[in-house]
Amino acid sequence: MQRRKFIKKSSLSGLALTMLPTLSFASDNEIEYSILELMGKVDIDLYGEGINLRQEAHDAFLEMKKAAYSDGIDIKIVSSYRSFERQRTIFERKYLRYIDEGMSPLDAIDKIIEYSTIPGTSRHHWGTDIDVIDGYPKVEGDVLVPNLFKGGGPFENFKKWMDENSEKFDFHLVYTDVAKRNGFKYEPWHYSYAPLSVPMLTQFRSKNLMQILKNEEFEGSSEFTTGFIKNYVRNNILDINTSLL
Ligand SMILES: [Zn+2]
Numbered sequence: 001m002q003r004r005k006f007i008k009k010s011s012l013s014g015l016a017l018t019m020l021p022t023l024s025f026a027s028d029n030e031i032e033y034s035i036l037e038l039m040g041k042v043d044i045d046l047y048g049e050g051i052n053l054r055q056e057a058h059d060a061f062l063e064m065k066k067a068a069y070s071d072g073i074d075i076k077i078v079s080s081y082r083s084f085e086r087q088r089t090i091f092e093r094k095y096l097r098y099i100d101e102g103m104s105p106l107d108a109i110d111k112i113i114e115y116s117t118i119p120g121t122s123r124h125h126w127g128t129d130i131d132v133i134d135g136y137p138k139v140e141g142d143v144l145v146p147n148l149f150k151g152g153g154p155f156e157n158f159k160k161w162m163d164e165n166s167e168k169f170d171f172h173l174v175y176t177d178v179a180k181r182n183g184f185k186y187e188p189w190h191y192s193y194a195p196l197s198v199p200m201l202t203q204f205r206s207k208n209l210m211q212i213l214k215n216e217e218f219e220g221s222s223e224f225t226t227g228f229i230k231n232y233v234r235n236n237i238l239d240i241n242t243s244l245l
Contacts, residue, residue, distance in 0.1 A: 031199070032203070033200055033203050033204075035204075035207050035212065038125065038126065038200060038203065038204045038207075039084055039119075039120040039121075039125060039212070040082065040083045040084035040085075040086075040087065040119075040120065040122065040124075040125030040126075041083070041084045041120075044081075044127055046058075046081050046127055047059075048061070048062070050077060051077060051080060052077075052080045052081040052127070053080055053081065053127050053128065053130070053193070054126075054127040054128060054193075054196060056193070056195065056196060057127065057128050057193035057196055060169050060170055060171070060193055061075075061077075061130065061169075061171070061193070063169055064165070064166065064168075064169035064171060067165060067168075067169070068161055068165070071161060072136075072157075073134055073136070073157065073158050073161045074134055074135035074136045075132050075133075075134070075135070075158075076132060076133050076134065076135035077130050077131070077132055078131045078132065078133055078143060078144060078189065079124065079130070079131040080124065080127070080129070080130045080131075081124060081125075081126075081127045082122060082124035082125060083125070084119050084120055084125065085119075087116075087117060087119040087120070087122050087124070087125070088119040088218050090116055091112060091116060091117075091118065091119050091218065091219070091220070092218055092219040092220070094108075094111075094112045094116060095108050095109070095112060095219045095220040096219060098111055098112070105220060105223045106223055106228075108220065109220055109223060109228075112220075113184070113232065113236055114184070114185050115184060115185060115187070117184075117236070118213070118224075118232065119216070119218060120212065120213065120216060121209070121232075121236075121237060123174065123190075123192060123197065123201075126196070126197055126200050127196075128192055128193045128196045128197040128200065129174065129190065129191065129192045129193070129197065130171075130190070130191050130192075131144060131187075131189045131190050132162075132189055132191060133148075133155055133158065133189060134154070134155050134157070134158035137154035137155065139154050139155075143189075144187070144189050146185075146186055146187075146188055149188035149189065155188075159188055162191070166191055167243075170193055170194050170195050171191040171192065171193055171194070172191060172192055172194050172241055172243050172244050173187075173188070173190065173191055173241055174187065174190045174191065174192050174240050174241055174244060175187040175190055175240060175241075176240075176241050181239050181240075182234075182235040182236075182239045183235035183236035183237070183238075183239040183240070184236055192244055194243065194244055197244060198244060198245070201237075201244065201245070204237075205233070205237065205238065209229055209232075209233055210224075210226050210229045210230075213229060
Protein backbone atom coordinates (compact mmCIF):
# COMPACT_ATOMS: atom_id res chain seq x y z
CA MET A 1 0.00 0.00 0.00
CA GLN A 2 2.77 2.36 1.03
CA ARG A 3 4.74 1.47 -2.09
CA ARG A 4 1.75 2.02 -4.38
CA LYS A 5 1.05 5.36 -2.81
CA PHE A 6 4.64 6.36 -3.33
CA ILE A 7 4.62 5.43 -6.99
CA LYS A 8 1.36 7.22 -7.52
CA LYS A 9 2.72 10.30 -5.83
CA SER A 10 5.99 10.35 -7.71
CA SER A 11 4.34 9.90 -11.08
CA LEU A 12 2.01 12.75 -10.21
CA SER A 13 4.91 15.00 -9.29
CA GLY A 14 6.60 14.04 -12.55
CA LEU A 15 3.50 15.20 -14.32
CA ALA A 16 3.43 18.35 -12.25
CA LEU A 17 6.91 19.30 -13.32
CA THR A 18 6.14 19.00 -16.99
CA MET A 19 2.60 20.28 -17.15
CA LEU A 20 1.41 22.17 -14.12
CA PRO A 21 3.71 25.19 -13.80
CA THR A 22 2.13 27.03 -16.73
CA LEU A 23 -1.33 26.21 -15.41
CA SER A 24 -0.62 27.49 -11.92
CA PHE A 25 0.86 30.72 -13.24
CA ALA A 26 -2.36 31.32 -15.12
CA SER A 27 -4.30 31.34 -11.86
CA ASP A 28 -5.19 34.79 -10.56
CA ASN A 29 -4.45 33.74 -7.02
CA GLU A 30 -0.82 33.43 -7.98
CA ILE A 31 -0.48 37.00 -9.23
CA GLU A 32 1.39 39.31 -6.90
CA TYR A 33 0.32 42.92 -6.83
CA SER A 34 2.75 45.59 -5.65
CA ILE A 35 1.57 47.86 -2.87
CA LEU A 36 1.80 50.80 -5.28
CA GLU A 37 -0.56 49.03 -7.67
CA LEU A 38 -3.01 48.25 -4.86
CA MET A 39 -2.90 51.95 -3.89
CA GLY A 40 -3.77 53.21 -7.36
CA LYS A 41 -0.31 54.60 -7.98
CA VAL A 42 0.56 52.49 -11.02
CA ASP A 43 -0.95 52.94 -14.48
CA ILE A 44 -2.63 49.61 -15.14
CA ASP A 45 -4.18 48.38 -18.40
CA LEU A 46 -7.88 49.20 -18.35
CA TYR A 47 -10.43 47.91 -20.84
CA GLY A 48 -13.61 49.26 -22.40
CA GLU A 49 -14.64 52.82 -23.15
CA GLY A 50 -16.62 54.07 -20.17
CA ILE A 51 -15.94 50.77 -18.40
CA ASN A 52 -12.27 51.03 -17.34
CA LEU A 53 -11.76 47.68 -15.64
CA ARG A 54 -9.08 45.00 -15.72
CA GLN A 55 -9.64 42.72 -18.69
CA GLU A 56 -11.19 39.77 -16.85
CA ALA A 57 -13.56 42.04 -14.90
CA HIS A 58 -14.38 43.94 -18.09
CA ASP A 59 -15.29 40.74 -19.93
CA ALA A 60 -17.52 39.56 -17.07
CA PHE A 61 -19.14 42.99 -16.88
CA LEU A 62 -20.03 42.89 -20.58
CA GLU A 63 -21.60 39.45 -20.15
CA MET A 64 -23.66 40.74 -17.22
CA LYS A 65 -24.66 43.88 -19.12
CA LYS A 66 -25.82 41.80 -22.06
CA ALA A 67 -27.94 39.55 -19.83
CA ALA A 68 -29.48 42.55 -18.04
CA TYR A 69 -30.20 44.26 -21.35
CA SER A 70 -32.36 41.38 -22.49
CA ASP A 71 -34.35 41.82 -19.25
CA GLY A 72 -34.89 45.53 -19.90
CA ILE A 73 -32.14 46.87 -17.61
CA ASP A 74 -29.35 49.10 -18.92
CA ILE A 75 -26.49 48.69 -16.43
CA LYS A 76 -24.57 51.94 -16.52
CA ILE A 77 -21.23 52.53 -14.84
CA VAL A 78 -21.07 55.74 -12.81
CA SER A 79 -17.56 55.08 -11.49
CA SER A 80 -15.00 52.30 -11.86
CA TYR A 81 -11.19 52.65 -11.75
CA ARG A 82 -9.94 55.61 -9.75
CA SER A 83 -6.27 56.53 -9.24
CA PHE A 84 -4.70 57.56 -5.95
CA GLU A 85 -4.55 61.16 -7.18
CA ARG A 86 -8.24 61.20 -8.07
CA GLN A 87 -9.16 59.81 -4.64
CA ARG A 88 -6.86 62.35 -3.02
CA THR A 89 -8.70 65.18 -4.79
CA ILE A 90 -12.08 63.85 -3.59
CA PHE A 91 -10.85 63.39 -0.01
CA GLU A 92 -9.17 66.79 0.23
CA ARG A 93 -12.14 68.65 -1.27
CA LYS A 94 -14.48 67.15 1.31
CA TYR A 95 -11.99 67.63 4.14
CA LEU A 96 -11.46 71.32 3.44
CA ARG A 97 -15.20 71.90 3.05
CA TYR A 98 -16.00 70.30 6.41
CA ILE A 99 -13.18 72.19 8.12
CA ASP A 100 -14.55 75.40 6.56
CA GLU A 101 -17.94 74.55 8.04
CA GLY A 102 -16.31 74.48 11.48
CA MET A 103 -15.81 70.74 12.04
CA SER A 104 -12.77 69.47 13.94
CA PRO A 105 -10.26 67.52 11.80
CA LEU A 106 -11.27 64.16 13.29
CA ASP A 107 -14.99 64.87 12.91
CA ALA A 108 -14.36 65.87 9.31
CA ILE A 109 -12.52 62.60 8.62
CA ASP A 110 -15.25 60.56 10.33
CA LYS A 111 -17.84 62.30 8.16
CA ILE A 112 -15.84 61.67 4.96
CA ILE A 113 -15.43 57.97 5.66
CA GLU A 114 -19.16 57.38 5.85
CA TYR A 115 -19.00 57.00 2.05
CA SER A 116 -15.53 57.96 0.81
CA THR A 117 -12.18 56.30 1.36
CA ILE A 118 -8.80 57.52 2.47
CA PRO A 119 -6.62 57.85 -0.68
CA GLY A 120 -4.65 54.64 -1.25
CA THR A 121 -7.31 52.46 0.39
CA SER A 122 -10.13 52.56 -2.15
CA ARG A 123 -11.31 49.35 -3.79
CA HIS A 124 -11.76 51.53 -6.87
CA HIS A 125 -7.95 51.62 -7.15
CA TRP A 126 -7.99 47.94 -8.15
CA GLY A 127 -9.83 48.03 -11.49
CA THR A 128 -12.26 45.43 -10.16
CA ASP A 129 -15.02 47.51 -8.56
CA ILE A 130 -17.91 49.48 -10.06
CA ASP A 131 -20.64 51.87 -8.99
CA VAL A 132 -23.62 51.10 -11.21
CA ILE A 133 -27.17 52.30 -11.87
CA ASP A 134 -29.90 51.69 -14.44
CA GLY A 135 -29.37 53.98 -17.43
CA TYR A 136 -33.03 53.93 -18.47
CA PRO A 137 -34.89 56.01 -15.84
CA LYS A 138 -34.11 59.71 -16.04
CA VAL A 139 -32.87 60.86 -12.65
CA GLU A 140 -31.82 64.44 -11.91
CA GLY A 141 -28.87 65.23 -9.64
CA ASP A 142 -26.92 62.75 -7.54
CA VAL A 143 -27.72 59.18 -8.56
CA LEU A 144 -25.79 57.33 -5.84
CA VAL A 145 -28.45 57.75 -3.16
CA PRO A 146 -29.70 54.63 -1.32
CA ASN A 147 -33.39 55.63 -1.48
CA LEU A 148 -33.36 55.56 -5.29
CA PHE A 149 -32.68 51.80 -5.14
CA LYS A 150 -35.48 51.02 -2.70
CA GLY A 151 -39.10 50.06 -3.38
CA GLY A 152 -40.78 52.80 -5.40
CA GLY A 153 -37.42 54.30 -6.43
CA PRO A 154 -36.31 54.55 -10.08
CA PHE A 155 -33.64 51.87 -9.61
CA GLU A 156 -35.88 49.38 -7.77
CA ASN A 157 -36.04 46.91 -10.70
CA PHE A 158 -32.35 47.33 -11.35
CA LYS A 159 -31.50 46.41 -7.76
CA LYS A 160 -33.84 43.43 -7.87
CA TRP A 161 -32.15 42.21 -11.05
CA MET A 162 -28.68 42.64 -9.53
CA ASP A 163 -29.76 40.79 -6.36
CA GLU A 164 -30.90 37.85 -8.46
CA ASN A 165 -28.19 37.80 -11.10
CA SER A 166 -24.96 39.70 -10.39
CA GLU A 167 -23.26 36.83 -8.55
CA LYS A 168 -23.72 34.56 -11.58
CA PHE A 169 -21.19 36.89 -13.20
CA ASP A 170 -19.02 37.02 -10.04
CA PHE A 171 -20.01 40.58 -9.13
CA HIS A 172 -20.81 40.90 -5.41
CA LEU A 173 -22.27 43.80 -3.47
CA VAL A 174 -19.52 45.12 -1.16
CA TYR A 175 -21.21 47.37 1.41
CA THR A 176 -24.35 45.43 2.30
CA ASP A 177 -27.30 46.53 4.44
CA VAL A 178 -26.64 43.88 7.10
CA ALA A 179 -27.69 45.59 10.33
CA LYS A 180 -24.57 44.81 12.35
CA ARG A 181 -22.07 45.81 9.67
CA ASN A 182 -19.69 48.69 10.55
CA GLY A 183 -17.58 50.90 8.31
CA PHE A 184 -18.95 52.35 5.09
CA LYS A 185 -22.68 52.79 4.91
CA TYR A 186 -24.95 50.69 2.71
CA GLU A 187 -24.05 51.23 -0.96
CA PRO A 188 -26.61 49.44 -3.18
CA TRP A 189 -24.59 50.56 -6.23
CA HIS A 190 -21.08 49.27 -5.44
CA TYR A 191 -20.16 45.82 -6.83
CA SER A 192 -16.86 43.98 -6.97
CA TYR A 193 -15.53 41.33 -9.32
CA ALA A 194 -14.62 38.69 -6.74
CA PRO A 195 -12.18 36.44 -8.68
CA LEU A 196 -9.71 39.35 -8.81
CA SER A 197 -10.62 41.47 -5.80
CA VAL A 198 -10.57 38.67 -3.21
CA PRO A 199 -6.87 37.87 -3.74
CA MET A 200 -6.14 41.60 -4.02
CA LEU A 201 -7.76 42.28 -0.64
CA THR A 202 -5.82 39.37 0.88
CA GLN A 203 -2.58 40.93 -0.31
CA PHE A 204 -3.61 44.46 0.68
CA ARG A 205 -4.50 43.47 4.24
CA SER A 206 -1.12 41.79 4.68
CA LYS A 207 0.58 45.21 4.37
CA ASN A 208 1.26 47.61 7.21
CA LEU A 209 -1.21 50.35 6.34
CA MET A 210 -0.08 52.68 9.13
CA GLN A 211 3.48 52.59 7.81
CA ILE A 212 2.25 53.18 4.27
CA LEU A 213 -0.02 56.11 5.14
CA LYS A 214 2.71 57.71 7.23
CA ASN A 215 4.61 58.33 4.00
CA GLU A 216 1.69 60.14 2.38
CA GLU A 217 0.99 63.81 2.71
CA PHE A 218 -2.46 65.16 1.97
CA GLU A 219 -4.97 67.36 3.77
CA GLY A 220 -5.94 65.60 7.00
CA SER A 221 -3.32 62.83 6.79
CA SER A 222 -1.39 64.12 9.80
CA GLU A 223 -4.45 63.37 11.96
CA PHE A 224 -4.20 59.59 11.48
CA THR A 225 -3.20 57.78 14.65
CA THR A 226 -2.40 54.08 14.95
CA GLY A 227 -5.71 53.54 16.74
CA PHE A 228 -7.67 55.32 14.04
CA ILE A 229 -6.03 53.28 11.25
CA LYS A 230 -6.61 50.04 13.17
CA ASN A 231 -10.32 50.82 13.42
CA TYR A 232 -10.44 51.93 9.81
CA VAL A 233 -8.95 48.63 8.61
CA ARG A 234 -11.27 46.58 10.83
CA ASN A 235 -14.45 48.48 9.97
CA ASN A 236 -14.04 50.14 6.58
CA ILE A 237 -11.77 47.72 4.78
CA LEU A 238 -12.72 44.37 6.31
CA ASP A 239 -16.33 44.70 7.50
CA ILE A 240 -17.80 44.03 4.06
CA ASN A 241 -19.86 41.34 2.38
CA THR A 242 -18.26 38.17 3.75
CA SER A 243 -18.26 36.56 0.30
CA LEU A 244 -15.52 39.03 -0.64
CA LEU A 245 -13.15 38.10 2.20
ZN1 LIG B 1 -17.92 52.73 -5.13
